Amino acid sequence: MNYTLQYGQVLPYLGYFAGGALLSLQIAFLSFCGGLVIGTGFASVTAFGPRPLRVLVKVYVTAFTNTPQLVQIYFLYFALPDAGILLSSYQAVLIGMTLNAGAYLTEIQRAGFLSRRQTEMEAAEVLGFSRWQQIRYVILPHIAKVLFPPLANQYILMTLGTSMAAVFGVEELTGRAFNVNAETFRSVEIFSLVAVFYVVITFAATLALALIGRLAFRARMRIL
Amino acid sequence: MPQLAIDNLSATYGKLAVLKSVSLAVEKGEIIGLIGPSGSGKSTLLRVLVGLLKPTAGTIAIDGRPVDFGKAAEVRAVRDRLAIVFQQFNLFQNMTVLENVTIAPVKIKKRAKGEVREEAKELLRKVGLGEKLNAYPDELSGGQQQRVAIARALALKPEILLLDEVTASLDPELVSEVLDTIRLLAAEGMTMLIVSHEMGFVRELSSRVVFMADGRIVETGTPGEVFETPQETRTREFVSKILRH
Numbered sequence: 001m002n003y004t005l006q007y008g009q010v011l012p013y014l015g016y017f018a019g020g021a022l023l024s025l026q027i028a029f030l031s032f033c034g035g036l037v038i039g040t041g042f043a044s045v046t047a048f049g050p051r052p053l054r055v056l057v058k059v060y061v062t063a064f065t066n067t068p069q070l071v072q073i074y075f076l077y078f079a080l081p082d083a084g085i086l087l088s089s090y091q092a093v094l095i096g097m098t099l100n101a102g103a104y105l106t107e108i109q110r111a112g113f114l115s116r117r118q119t120e121m122e123a124a125e126v127l128g129f130s131r132w133q134q135i136r137y138v139i140l141p142h143i144a145k146v147l148f149p150p151l152a153n154q155y156i157l158m159t160l161g162t163s164m165a166a167v168f169g170v171e172e173l174t175g176r177a178f179n180v181n182a183e184t185f186r187s188v189e190i191f192s193l194v195a196v197f198y199v200v201i202t203f204a205a206t207l208a209l210a211l212i213g214r215l216a217f218r219a220r221m222r223i224l
Numbered sequence: 225m226p227q228l229a230i231d232n233l234s235a236t237y238g239k240l241a242v243l244k245s246v247s248l249a250v251e252k253g254e255i256i257g258l259i260g261p262s263g264s265g266k267s268t269l270l271r272v273l274v275g276l277l278k279p280t281a282g283t284i285a286i287d288g289r290p291v292d293f294g295k296a297a298e299v300r301a302v303r304d305r306l307a308i309v310f311q312q313f314n315l316f317q318n319m320t321v322l323e324n325v326t327i328a329p330v331k332i333k334k335r336a337k338g339e340v341r342e343e344a345k346e347l348l349r350k351v352g353l354g355e356k357l358n359a360y361p362d363e364l365s366g367g368q369q370q371r372v373a374i375a376r377a378l379a380l381k382p383e384i385l386l387l388d389e390v391t392a393s394l395d396p397e398l399v400s401e402v403l404d405t406i407r408l409l410a411a412e413g414m415t416m417l418i419v420s421h422e423m424g425f426v427r428e429l430s431s432r433v434v435f436m437a438d439g440r441i442v443e444t445g446t447p448g449e450v451f452e453t454p455q456e457t458r459t460r461e462f463v464s465k466i467l468r469h
Contacts (some may be wrong), residue, residue, distance in 0.1 A: 037323035069366065104347070117317075119310070120314055120316055120317065122310075122314060123310065123315070124316070125276065125375075126275070126276065126303055126307070126308050127303070127327075127328040127376070127380065128272045128300055128303050128304070128332040128380070129328070129331075129332060133331065133332070137316070137327060137331065138316060138318075141318040142317065145318060147233060204445055215296055217318075218318070218360065
């Protein structure tokens, strides 16, 4: 290989990339939180709700977990303007990722909701716990412990998934890599550097989540 | 007046009659050993007593006062006085040993935390787990978990303790530590209803043995009477099968 690495040419863009990484984190965090709200509501419906609502949720989940996220966002970005809803690329990405996350988080949480322990609730009942106290002290801590690792995992996947936003011109980490690449043509340097950025932000998140999981929920989580 | 008077009690699971007109009077300090084949209604009787299954007929009276199981307040009042320990321990997995024992007195009875913790530590020392206060249930052996469950039941200072096959899911070498704990309680004069397949234990501890089959009480007597000279054919068959082992 005759290529000579010249990281010197991309180093001035470090700050620019860092800003992009922050935007990536922001997209991941916001769409995860939005997805979590959708997922919690819909998982409650599938676990405890009436049948017609369960079917509707099932349709939503099936639609969003069986089509590519890229296609979903394209649809929002190009089809909705026809209906008079004009979205910026950032909005389209955020809404698309939120809806996609909502579908996956519904599936993940449904399993958790169904794993509540009948025997522990019986024990709580005979000790005099009210229904609400059973939920507060027995069911929720149990569900939190069961769900924390898969939720943390989903968050990491979503952080990486934000790179898709670049396709729509959002200037997050990958989008900024495209920009710098167009100026300098130092592709190898740029994308290896950007890869390091991704490793750093996902590893930091993994570490933080594993720590929270261990301290708050006694959840056993693998870090590496 | 008996402390616990069960009169013509019946209960069903769906359409299946599981208790058929059961009557039993228990005096304060008595230890009743409930024996009988699987499905005879022993555990069901205990579940009805703590309000986990509503009776379809009959009455239960505590200190002469009948309980209306349709009223939540009355069921709560019963649970203040009766405690049950389950075969599967049913400890709260997300709490430490100490938290398992203190949560009901603190959160339900609203008692002062410091005082409850001291009592709980004392109880846990009594069942031999003074060293395990901060362990989680999944870090304990079955026998240890069951002793925590007993301590948790005792923390609410019940007047009557119901033990539902508390050694049935333990490894044989762990059974004796749990039985020792129960002996300790017996020596203190706690009223107990013990469902058990440990016949030697039932015989040693019970003041009265009740043999149940098919949802009914077939025979009641002292351990000597029921095990040595059973009057009913069903009892004789059961006892002879058990003693052959």
